[in-house]
Amino acid sequence: MTVHLFLGPTLAAADAAEVLDAVILPPVAHGDVYRAAQRGATVIGIVDGYFEGVPAVWHKEILWAMREGVHVFGSASMGALRAAELSPFGMEGVGAVFEAFQRAELEDDDEVAVAHAPAAYGYRALSAAMVNIRATLAAAAARGILRPATHAALLRIAKQLFYPDRSYPRLLSEASAQGLDPDELSALKRFLPGGQVDQKRADALAMLRAIRARLEAGLTPKQVRYHFEATIFWDSLRQAAAPLGEPLAEPGEGSWMQSALLDEARLHPVAYALARKGALTRLLSRALSDEQTPRPLDEEVDATILSFRRARGLLTAEAMEGWLRANGLSAEEFARLMESEAQVAAVQRWAAPHLSAHVVDQLRLDDLYVWCWARAREKQRLLEEAGLADPDLAAAPLSRGELLAWYIERRGEGAAPRDLAEAALQAGFRDEPMFLRALLREYHYVRLRER
Template sequence: MPDTQTIHVFAGPSLSGSSVLELDGVCAHPPIAHGDLYRLNLSEGDSVLIVDGIYQHTAPVRHKEILALHAAGVPIYGTASLGALRASEHQDHGMTGIGTVFGWYRDGRLISDADVALTHGDADIDYRAFTQALVSIISVTDRLVAAGRLDQSDATKVVDLARSLHFSTRTNGALRAAAAGHDLSGQMRLTLDELHTDRLGDIKRIDAEAAVHTLLAGNAVTPKPVDVPLTTWRKEWSLQHAPATSDPEGPTLRQVLAFAQLFLPDFPDRHTEYVLGTLKPEYPEVGESSWLDALSPAEYVRRGILSEDELTTLTADERATRVLVRTFRRRSGRLVYDEFPAELAEFAEQSARLLNLTSQAAELNPNFHPGDIPSAELDKTFSELWGTTELVTHVLDRGFRSPEEFREQARPYFIAARAFVGMRSAPSKVA
């Protein structure tokens, strides 16, 4: 493999302490989560190997993310754990599976996410596993039976007993305690002892290390090309997770767009120009406002599209413009912005500085998290910043599709907004 090519390996407990992650040509990443593939800084010829992933306290890597990477021409492989599961789900759809665990998913011996799931630590302890995966128990008992060291009926009982425990509680102690109640203490002890790497070892680690060596040697099968539709979800996730600059720790494209929506005084005008410039011919002309009668004035107010004051202070044409702007969605009807406006790229550095205020606040107060900010406090702060008493309609004028989306995007910027409001209300001093 040429030196310029890199294998991006997403791994955790399956390769905890493994030297393969330090081999030339390997770039190690934590267990994969939703959005991580969009954040990769890839060069031509690079490939991706998914081993481990997380899915309980954050969303797992999505199928459409994998398809998007494949559509971009990046070979993507899966093995050992969540990677094997995703590879079996993407057979003939842009991903190649490697190893025994993948084969078991492909052939139907394994069917559940829980078959490879376990609990583990964070990066500070190298993702060390706290529990045993069911697939690890299955593989060891298979090998013990093949070696004549364990009876097949006992192996089945050991596996069934392990399966009866939830993956989050399947510690060695819990397995031994359960085995003692079923007269399987010796058989369980034998199974757990053989999971050490100096004996039979864990199939997930065996598969993962073999997959890395296979890719480094250039011996993996290249995934077949498939047509991948550019869906609304792919567009939204790309905005949410793709970095706005070459710095992977910097703001995402969505965060820079949110900065502009939240802090540029002229963004409502920019957004109106964007909407009116994007409308297709099949939309009514703004001046032809009779279509507004499709809903009653009270219904427009109830839906948060117009304020009560606007029913009397705006002309019919002005109301038509506001309704078009506030209800505008790109096809297929979910997103207001499905691509990053190129002219906003100049605000990436300012966005990063304001987001850094939130990071500093979290460092000073470990109990602070933007997700804990009450919605009422967010609404109050930004209403003061924007000088409006009609928050619901104003967030639509700024290109948010709903108050809920506004709050989601505004939370990381709350500290900055609060500071701006404070500076504006502070009394000036005369020397």
């Protein structure tokens, strides 16, 4: 019997292959179950699937597949959702996430949704699933790390975050900003490295083991009792379904295209000068990386991908695929680009302690030195006169979040950073405390000048 599995960020294909011999496919989308059945699948296991942007897998195609004798299992993510909805018709759900949806303890799709990297990176999750956060916080509460009130507050904070923004560092940061007990948060932070519960992965593996056991026991074709109605909408799905796993059509690329692009850029000197400086940085970063700087870690590449997609509104698969097409990139080429971008950031961090004198020289060459120095002297004078030369956030009339919002509004360009740590990195400061001090000085200086 042939098993087709739809996997993505929940479970790596290599890990699935250790448990079950199966055809591994990308996250399921509209029409994919129909195509898998047409290709001869006798068992279909759904773990991951697309939720927005790309049309989700249709209930009707699952019902049709089961009517055709195919056993359909679901678990962990999209599979758990569809299994909870279709279990009365014979779809088989496995795992704690499925059971929670079936009992209506969970109802929202965002409970299992995550942002993830492209296929070239194995769909690595770039955010934490709400169901995993729930399981982890429950484990921490059971260990006595969290009091019931703190446990409930953390769940509320996590649930209020947009699903691509959910992560344990972000959760701890938001909880601290909202005044939760710092001792409990510190204990939770110590617990997390070894205590995180990946409920989705556990459920996916449980589904694979359940399928294997059923196969070993001897699985006959699926039998159902419902009547399948072939509507005009069903006919449209059948007609529109393309071959399963068909790659995106990528635009051609040749030397004439590169030449034409460069011609256009060179005719706009300011844009070309900025692009040329950036290209030089990338070239030097690659050269230095071979000799002096480490390769970026997987989590650094993941953070780069998520930041890139968030800044451009590419959080849905459809938006991402459209951007790739428009920019003439395959998923693999995009993955290499993000590796390069993470490497640039790594080199910039490595170079930061040695860069200051060269930046000052560049300010002289750009005719900005005189202006910067005059403003710095005036700022210091006004702040000293007001007793604010070394201001403290506790004495400021606004919170960290309000200070960041003020900075973003005044900056008025570029992708808005999510927090002070990201803003510090974007602005070129060594660390967050250094950036926070400079930002507080700027805030008070602007207010003094306005007076």
